[in-house]
Amino acid sequence: MHTAGESMVDGGRTILAAPFLKWAGGKGQLLAQYEPFFPREPVCGYFEPFVGSGAVFFHLQGRGLFERAYLSEVNAELITCYLAVRDAVDDLIAALQGHECDHAEHGAAHYYAVRAWDRAPGWASTPLVRRAARMIYLNKTCYNGLWRVNSRGHCNVPMGRYRRPDILNEGRLRAAARALQGAEITVAGFERVLERAGRGDFVYCDPPYVPLSATANFTSYSAASFGEDEQRRLAEVFAALDRQGCRVMLSNSDTPLVRALYRAFRIETVSARRNINSARHKRGAVSEVVVLNY
Numbered sequence: 001m002h003t004a005g006e007s008m009v010d011g012g013r014t015i016l017a018a019p020f021l022k023w024a025g026g027k028g029q030l031l032a033q034y035e036p037f038f039p040r041e042p043v044c045g046y047f048e049p050f051v052g053s054g055a056v057f058f059h060l061q062g063r064g065l066f067e068r069a070y071l072s073e074v075n076a077e078l079i080t081c082y083l084a085v086r087d088a089v090d091d092l093i094a095a096l097q098g099h100e101c102d103h104a105e106h107g108a109a110h111y112y113a114v115r116a117w118d119r120a121p122g123w124a125s126t127p128l129v130r131r132a133a134r135m136i137y138l139n140k141t142c143y144n145g146l147w148r149v150n151s152r153g154h155c156n157v158p159m160g161r162y163r164r165p166d167i168l169n170e171g172r173l174r175a176a177a178r179a180l181q182g183a184e185i186t187v188a189g190f191e192r193v194l195e196r197a198g199r200g201d202f203v204y205c206d207p208p209y210v211p212l213s214a215t216a217n218f219t220s221y222s223a224a225s226f227g228e229d230e231q232r233r234l235a236e237v238f239a240a241l242d243r244q245g246c247r248v249m250l251s252n253s254d255t256p257l258v259r260a261l262y263r264a265f266r267i268e269t270v271s272a273r274r275n276i277n278s279a280r281h282k283r284g285a286v287s288e289v290v291v292l293n294y
């Protein structure tokens, strides 16, 4: 249950639960446009199988819409952060305090040393909190604040230039920790959602988008790619969830492939500002779709 999960009071200020990481494709800027599409009446479970930074989950929790949340995705480092925030927020805060000192003292030397931890033997058995603090620290100090990995799954983002990086936002982490209590959080590909979701549940899917052009493909959230085959499989999962009696909402780019894959369903458009692409002329407002089966 998420009854008390939506906020926490810090020195008289109420801090709303919100993403604790910046994430490519984060949906924070679209929540107001999405509002008319969210179910009005309570659902059973809430499933977000491409959770990313969880902008939609944090936005919806706390309003009594669902009793249990099931958050998943393929990026194991990211899921480690969720688990550490949910289960060990005090230890995580202490670990981030360590990075705050080091960052002030060492700058680039500390950044690149921490970034290299995932290349070391034994990294896979590193304790959860140390891993999570690493990812949050790198996310707050890396170039553009966007996590990206190479084909071996190693973080490869250069250091960003920040005068005072927001490495530790204790209020934000504690609000997120409360929101996540009771949530089931797993590393899993999107197809696993079919095993758990059923009649009366609400599933929100925010996959890596179909690229607008052949060169505009930011697809490196994790070592696995997400191409046309995966988009087609996701459309099949969408249709299967519909047959199972779930409510399903899906975000994607406004492209002929997406419109063809979901032509049997309701398709709405929203307007998003996108600046993932490094070519300046490709920044600006773009039309995106929201597919709904209700």
Ligand SMILES: C[S@@+](CC[C@H](N)C(=O)[O-])C[C@H]1O[C@@H](n2cnc3c(N)ncnc32)[C@H](O)[C@@H]1O
Pocket (backbone or CB within 6 Å): 023, 024, 025, 026, 027, 028, 049, 050, 051, 052, 053, 054, 055, 056, 072, 073, 074, 075, 188, 189, 190, 191, 206, 207, 208, 209, 221, 222, 224, 225, 226, 230
């Ligand atoms: C567009 S982002 C989600 C952004 C999120 N809605 C937010 O607000 O931050 C897509 C996410 O899907 C994850 N992903 C990629 N392939 C996946 C797969 N096969 N199954 C599940 N998740 C996947 C990526 O790691 C990435 O975090």
